[in-house]
Amino acid sequence: MKKIAIYIMRIGLNFIYAVLKLFPTQKNKVLFLSRQSNMLTLDFKMTQEELRRERPDIKIVTICHRLEGEGSGAAAFAKSTLKSMYHLATSSVCVLDAYWPAVSILHHKKSLTVIQMWHALGKIKQSGYQTLGKESGRGEEIARLMKMHEGYDYILAGGSAWNPFYCKSFNTTEDKLVNCGLPRIDYLLETEERNRNAVMEAYPEFKDKKVVLYAPTFRRNIELRWQGLANIAGKDSNFVLVIKGHPNQRIELDKLPDTEGIYTCPEFSSAEVLAACDYLITDYSAIAIEGAVLSKPTYYFVYDYEEYRRKNGMNIDLFETMPGCVFRDADELIKNLREGNYNREALENYRQHYLPENPGTSTKQICSLILSNFVCSALHLGKILSTSGVGGSYTFLNSADGQSRR
Numbered sequence: 001m002k003k004i005a006i007y008i009m010r011i012g013l014n015f016i017y018a019v020l021k022l023f024p025t026q027k028n029k030v031l032f033l034s035r036q037s038n039m040l041t042l043d044f045k046m047t048q049e050e051l052r053r054e055r056p057d058i059k060i061v062t063i064c065h066r067l068e069g070e071g072s073g074a075a076a077f078a079k080s081t082l083k084s085m086y087h088l089a090t091s092s093v094c095v096l097d098a099y100w101p102a103v104s105i106l107h108h109k110k111s112l113t114v115i116q117m118w119h120a121l122g123k124i125k126q127s128g129y130q131t132l133g134k135e136s137g138r139g140e141e142i143a144r145l146m147k148m149h150e151g152y153d154y155i156l157a158g159g160s161a162w163n164p165f166y167c168k169s170f171n172t173t174e175d176k177l178v179n180c181g182l183p184r185i186d187y188l189l190e191t192e193e194r195n196r197n198a199v200m201e202a203y204p205e206f207k208d209k210k211v212v213l214y215a216p217t218f219r220r221n222i223e224l225r226w227q228g229l230a231n232i233a234g235k236d237s238n239f240v241l242v243i244k245g246h247p248n249q250r251i252e253l254d255k256l257p258d259t260e261g262i263y264t265c266p267e268f269s270s271a272e273v274l275a276a277c278d279y280l281i282t283d284y285s286a287i288a289i290e291g292a293v294l295s296k297p298t299y300y301f302v303y304d305y306e307e308y309r310r311k312n313g314m315n316i317d318l319f320e321t322m323p324g325c326v327f328r329d330a331d332e333l334i335k336n337l338r339e340g341n342y343n344r345e346a347l348e349n350y351r352q353h354y355l356p357e358n359p360g361t362s363t364k365q366i367c368s369l370i371l372s373n374f375v376c377s378a379l380h381l382g383k384i385l386s387t388s389g390v391g392g393s394y395t396f397l398n399s400a401d402g403q404s405r406r
Contacts, residue, residue, distance in 0.1 A: 127169050211239075
């Protein structure tokens with residue numbers, strides 16, 4: 001029954017879209033789509049600000065709608081989908097940071113360029129096509145019917161070492177990958193000192209302590225067992241613990257017998273606290289890559305490692321990649337932390353292997369890619385060439401017969 005409903009939906013949406021495509025393409029229009037948040041994400045914000053600096057006449061449309069549950073949530077998302085269809089039909093470029101059904105199941109104009117930005121810097125854990133049939137993933141038949149992750153012209157990726165996993169996750173080929181990273185890399189580098197000062201000013205009690213940030217990944221329908229890490233902090237401890245949970249997963253402090261030295265810093269984002277911390281503790285989250293950008297000593301608390309590998313899957317073996325930094329037991333992690341035995345050589349190797357080249361230039365590279373396609377499709381003045389193969393830098397070349405890549 002569900003398959004029939006999907007077929008009917010696809011036919012209906014493509015019929016509506018055929019009418020919407022009769023509207024002319026607006027040559028200076030870029031559409032941003034996000035299912036990650038109901039608010040403008042950091043990566044979108046930085047990209048849009050740079051686009052407006054480079055092209056003041058550009059028209060930017062943003063639709064942010066996090067799909068939460070069924071019923072009224074699905075109905076509200078259906079409205080956002082219909083709205084996005086008009087803008088897909090009339091935009092030159094579409095940038096998205098997750099799977100958006102209308103992008104993949106509709107038949108678009110050849111003039112539309114679709115750029116999948118994604119919402120993480122790498123592929124530590126498996127996702128997309130890698131998780132089909134697994135507990136955390138979609139069913140294979142539904143993914144096929146919904147054309148999951150189809151229709152992308154470019155996929156923005158982190159360091160080239162992640163490329164094989166991007167290809168498997170998106171069921172794509174390496175020639176579509178652009179190894180430029182995300183604007184958040186630029187943000188982390190540009191604002192590190194300012195954010196650290198802001199956090200320290202708001203929490204003066206941090207100044208004589210070592211700040212430990214705990215930021216775990218989202219676990220679907222699984223309770224987070226983090227309480228053992230609370231022993232890092234305390235009245236006589238040299239450490240304070242700041243906890244930043246995933247937006248979809250609540251972390252309850254009221255169940256702890258003692259919360260002294262434990263903070264949530266609600267007025268600051270994870271990226272802002274990351275600038276102020278001395279140590280990062282995570283698990284399978286891509287914040288580990290963001291920590292590597294700032295050379296933050298990073299521990300991995302993976303009490304459910306085997307279970308997570310079975311239910312979701314991993315692209316790298318953390319124990320091999322970060323030797324001496326990965327712990328199943330909270331007490332052993334805390335002991336290593338207090339004794340100052342962190343393996344900095346492992347961190348440096350990680351940085352060299354997994355970070356993109358030329359950190360601090362991601363936003364400009366992305367905007368160059370957007371505007372090149374935007375100008376090409378609008379004015380037929382140029383074409384994009386990859387100067388170094390997969391994930392290379394993109395240069396706009398004036399040409400009388402240049403065509404938009406499609």
